[in-house]
Amino acid sequence: MTGTRPPGPSRRPPQPSLRPAWDDAGGAARARDLFASAFGGPPDGVWSAPGRVNVVGEHTDYNGGLCLPIALPHRTYAAVAARPGTRRLRLVSAQEPGPPREVDLDAVGPAGTAGEVPGWAAYVAGVLWALEAEGLAAGLPGLDVAVDSCVPAGAGLSSSAALECAVATAVDDLAGLGLAGPAGAPDDGGRARLAAACVRAENEVAGAPTGGMDQAVALRARPGHALLLDCRDGHVEHVPLDLSAADLELLVIDTRAEHRLVDGQYARRRQVCEAAASVLGVPDLRAVADAVRGGGTTLDEVLPRLADDEQRRRVRHVVTEIERVRELVDVLRAAPGEGLAGPALERARALLDASHESLRADYEVSSPELDLAVAAARRAGAHGARMTGGGFGGSAIALVQAGEAGEVMSAVAAAFSAGGLADPAFLRATASGPAGRAAG
Ligand code: ADP
Ligand code: MG
8 A cells, every 4th residue: 555545626735834843841741741641650761862864875874884864853752760670661652552562571582583572662672682682781670661752653764763762871871871971971982882782673673674874873963963874883973964054954755655565675675785795795885885986996897797787776876875975975064054055055966866866766765755755846946855764655855945845845745636645744854962861
């Protein structure tokens, strides 16, 4: 199913609006209220973590490549209390109505084994399991957890990592692990280790074979900056991204199209990339991107050595996408703030547009809804637009002139309506802060 519905002759698209981000106090209050109604009494505290949107660098993370995400102002809030002397989790979420989910920590194991945790509880239980499996914690206590979130789930904006990372910082504080560092003085090395545990939670316990981008940005982002993440070694650099100084906005378009075949397709992309690296005799496709950049080889030389057309197209995407990350970072560094205008803005546009084309034609992870959103946004004057996240549905981004977001939103909504598609949703992405304890 694709979220389509028959177009009605009298149907007019409603004036689209932006989905607001909650402020910290409001988000924390929601989680506290839910906690009180589910468990009685107050939690020990509330922790939160952001969703993310990737500016460029898609399907590069599991290839040891580079990506450039930002943390969204939209966050997941987890009100948490330790249950010393127990190993039981009790979990509720405003997004998953029903009685509390109960999980015995000693029974948790990887997906596909007897310890598999069904449903959303896997993202929470998986974090505690992974912290222990990584040797970062031992004998963690049970927890009561109440979750509420304004990160849309399943929209390619990483609500899964937001949930994991909110829980990870809660456990870090409550169990005194000291990995995240005190507020205002984050310990990036410790946060990198928390991120690695959250990746294991998602890969092994939730059974989703994602790369490391989502957890890295949720834990390691800096407000006002994009995160240049080197997925080979986890090295990060913070690239100033002050779009408002340039009179620009980053608009997120959630197509609200259900992901189709996403799990199998994602795993298949990873397998083809690994097979291609092995044919080329390199550890990962990043090595090819580095060799091409360094002038040691060219794509024309590399591609004929691959097994088939599928490998050739996948490799061409990954190698050119890693290069686009480097080029966009160069553009942003050379033209910070109000400098992102004229030729620099044109270059940014070309890179965003080329990324979408590569994902559509070579990597084949776009969808009709994503293509429509991108085309409509460009026609309405966006300075570049592309799908973002894993693809097969989910969200697109458009770089728009401040004050013109409304026109772009109306144009996209009208295109969806004309195509008989469900109404898209919109968010404004401003580079926000990482996971940690919420005030209040
Ligand atoms: P994305 O990360 O792009 O939003 P995923 O499929 O990776 O999409 O993760 C979505 C899943 O994560 C949901 O189906 C649910 O299991 C879990 N999840 C995310 N946010 C919440 C939440 N607030 N409460 C409960 N479960 C959540
Ligand atoms: Mg996810």
